[in-house]
Amino acid sequence: MNLRLLAIYAAFLGVICTSTVTAKDELSMQDILSVAKMTGACGILQAQSTFQANTKLEGGDKFVERFWSTEAARLGKTPDQYIKDCQASIAAYESMWKVSGQKEK
Secondary structure, eight states: OOHHHHHHHHHHHTSOOOOOOOSOSSOOHHHHHHHHHHHHHHHHHHHHHHHHHHHOOTTHHHHHHHHHHHHHHHTTOOHHHHHHHHHHHHHHHHHHHHHTTOOOO
């Protein structure tokens, strides 16, 4: 996967999804923490991709691509699956935030 494709995927991470948490009646603390951790990691992917797109550091494209391909592989996923998991994680996080009754982040 090239950085351009990664940047396009990362742009989708910024979109707030409007799904609701309905898969389970109750979420365990582990479920909540897992979603939060993944959402944070996905935010780093987005930030790195945006930073590289704006600064165009020499060798940065390869670094970002290699770093996230390696992270996906470490989790036993393809880069495309990792991006899809990021989108699902962000959607779940946003839904949990709404359900919690808290004001905006």
